[in-house]
Amino acid sequence: MFKMISFEKLLREYKLSLKVTADFMKAYLEILESPEEIESKSDFPSFDEIMEFLSDNEISYGIIESSIKDMQTKRISQTSILIAEGIKPENGEDGYISFTHRVKSSISLNQDEKGNINFKELNWFIEVKEGEVLARKVNPTEGLSGKNIKNQEIEAVKGKEAVFKYGKNVQESDEHDTLIASKSGRLEYEGDKIQINEVLTIKGSVDTSTGNIRFSGDVNIQGDIKTGFEVECLGSLEVMGVIEASNVHVGKDLVVKGGIQGNARSKVEVGGKLICRFIENAMVYTKGDIITDFIVHSNVSCGENLTVKGKKGLIVGGEIRVKNEISAQVIGSYMGTKTSLEVGLDPADKTKLETYKEELDSYQRKTREIHPNIETGKQMLQRGLMDNVRRVSFIKMLEEYNKILQSTNMVELEIQKIERTLIEAKTGVLKIKEKIYPGTKISIGRHTRFIKDEIGNCTMFIDNNDITVRKG
Incomplete structure (x- = not known):
């Protein structure tokens, strides 16, 4: 409750009593009558007299004239009336x-x-x-600043x-x-x-609790990647458990403390090297080295060196493509399981070669389809039998035909370039520490050899334009 400041003035038989709050924000006026009864109403304080009284006491802002006039005309006395009120400041809002x-x-x-x-x-x-x-x-x-009844600004x-x-x-x-x-x-x-954390840590498995993972940095998964889920990261990926039949794309290196257990519909792609316990029934593509314990019935493409070591050190079944060197304990099985190993050519180039050949087949098929229409159109044009509408259509078809021919020539050049690299490839090496079984197909560069008899510890490489086996 604010302390009040009082001002008084005698005016004939009346006393003007003004009470003002200490902060000068409100003023209350009370007109007190003398004990004697006054017969003449004209003696009641006038509006101007009241305003003069306020001015004498420095009250000049926020005056409620309607209240003062009401007091004067209705001769309200013995009652305290609010007759002036300032405007409180509105403090600023916090940022x-x-x-x-x-x-x-x-x-x-x-x-x-x-x-x-x-x-x-x-x-x-x-x-x-x-x-x-x-x-x-x-x-x-x-x-917004305010004002008190003395017309003073309040910041x-x-x-x-x-x-x-x-x-x-x-x-x-x-x-x-x-x-x-x-x-x-x-x-x-x-x-x-x-x-911002550059490493995304999954404290468990990638499953229905996390959904698919896509991240631009490194990812650490402390459990498994469950079947059907996807993981994409531009950095490196570490999996403490197993990668099940999942699509995984890694920009840099992949380390799997367990192994990779895939299927025909899942794929693991690695931009760097791969280290894992095993690869089984999986499709794996890496630009760097692969180091693992064993590979079973898988399609593996390795952009550098493949090392299969450990207790098993086994490669059996599937197709293995490696750019530089394959090193393993055992290749194939005594049951003659079909196993194909290619070394000496960048698997990425081999994939491009297959893609280019598919494109070439498509272009040649389109050429065969369009060529008869081109010849017919030429004959009609020479005989003057082609109207403007047909002429426009023929020109568009001719432009499309020429584009297909240009694309065909470009693809043929790329195929020749890769095949030349394949022919010249002589750097691929295959090292077997224990044995390689019959049923295994070995390709080094453009040369191929089918293993018909079991061979022990040996190294295979190109020499004298053929695959040479050096034992021991």
Whole structure:
């Protein structure tokens, strides 16, 4: 309760009593009558007299004239009436931080047009790119000043400025008004700080609890990658368990403490090297080395060297393509399991060669289909039997035909280039520590050899334009 300040003035048989709050924000007027009864109403304080009394006491703002006139015309006395009120200042609003992404990680379910939910795409973590804006600072407001009844300005209190709180891989802009990601990675909130972790850690398996994983940095999975789920990362991937029949794409290296257990519909692609316990019934493609304990009934493409060692050191079944060198304990099996090994040519080139040949077949088929129509059109054009509409259609067909011929020539040149590399390949080496069984097909460069009899410890390579076996 504010302390009141009092002002009084005798005016004939009346006393004007003014009470003002100590902050000069409100003023109350009470007109007190003398004990004697007054017959003449004209003696009641006039509006001008009251206004003069207020002016004498420095009351000049926020005067409620309607209340004063009401008191005067109705001869209201013995009652305290609010006759002046100032305007309180409106303090400024505090500044705050506006985040560009949701603050807390949560599962977000995606529905297709039919309302079906894909439970493999849960989007439970937030990934950001280097240079991306993470948060913006919203400035505090100044507020609106007020006035007291003495017409004195009362300054508003400006809102407090917000403060950025951030951790690793996050920085302020030069203007200090935004937070920016200095590295790509997972957006996290550590306490009240925003930060970016370049490693995504899955504390368990990739399954229905996580959905598919797509991340631009490194990923550490402390369990398995379950059948049917996908993992894509631009960095390296470490899996503490097993990769089941899943599609996995790794930008750098892949380490699997367990092994890779695939099927005909799943694929593991690695931009660097692969280290794992085993590869079984899987399709695996790497640009770098592969080091594993055994490979069984798998299609493996290795861009550098393949080393199969350990207790088993076995390659049996499937097709293995390696650019430089294959080193294994045992190849094939005593049951004559069909096993194919190719070494000496970059598997990526071999894949390109197969793709180019498929394209060439397609172009040649189109050429055979269009060629009769081209010849017919030429004859009609020579005889003057072609109207303008047919002429336009014929010209378009001729342009398409010429494009197909150009594409055919380009593909043929690429095929020749790769085949020349294949013919000249002489660097591939195959090393067998224990034995290689019949039923195995060995290709080094353009040369092929079928193993008909069991061979012990040996090395195979190109010499004198043929595959040479050097024992021991």
